[in-house]
Amino acid sequence: MKGQMYILEATISILLILFIVVYLFQNPFNSPEYERMNYKIKTYKAITVLDDTGKLRKDVVNNNVSSIRDNLYPFISKNLNYNVTIFNDTSNITMKPSSSSDMISVSYFLAGDFDNYLPRDVRVYLWGFE
């Protein structure tokens, strides 16, 4: 009887330890910086999709940021604010959003469109992270 009790106690102890270990390690880590880096990659991928369709180059050459913004809409998380600014060599040539402490940006470089060399830096700004 005493032996069975020891086995029972040991089993309960092992179960307790297992429960604590599983509980502590089950949640994946979640860091704001990690999350933002993920958003950066997702946004970059979204811009490359627009570039592959050929829409982006035309819009950039025409400084049509509202069209780029609309085309990006399906790819951007609904809880985030975002805006697009086009830069030439030295400065922005379209409106830049006022900076916010939690703002991140993703750049995409373009050399222009066919037969129209026009180097541009298309920057997507994202903010409003929880």
Next chain:
Amino acid sequence: MKSKGQMFLIMSAVTFIVLILLKNSINISDILQNKRELEVRFEKEYFSNIVDEMKGVVGISFYNQDNITNNVFDFGNFIRRKMKERTQDFDFLYVGLVTAGIDNNMSVKVINLLNKPINATLRLNSSDIVNNSEMADASSWEIYYIITEGSGYVITVGYNDTYRENITINTKINKSVYVGFFDITLYGAKTTYKEKFQKSYILTTR
């Protein structure tokens, strides 16, 4: 003997604290590792964007043949400035070869955006004549070779006796041929990215 129960309590508390510390330390290293991996992935994407657009400049300037190499030079400068804004270094060496297909002339233009002055050298095939030029950073150097249209040539570009690359061009009679040699390096926050390649184009006129 009376304190046996208290000892168990203390031991369990210590075990619990050790487990939490262990969990936190693993978490932090996991976070750092994953963040690093993501940063490298992002920089890699960035670099491929630069390389693709560098190649793209030639295609974009296709109908304005005189400006191809100048546009590559300008775009290299553009990227370098943009990278400087991000406190990242960008090194670029470019050689543009062009033949008109009609005049037995080949223009070779070297662009130095290596962030340092170089003593650049050019050699046509295995000729004994080696042309050289002291090139400041952000400068270009152009020379012309007399060739036979329709033949193949190897241009060896070098600098500071430490760098040597062969560039091949197969010229065509009555057709303009353009060859671009790219050596692109981006010094990322974690890793250095490098691409070295050459691309040939048969140019058409509009």
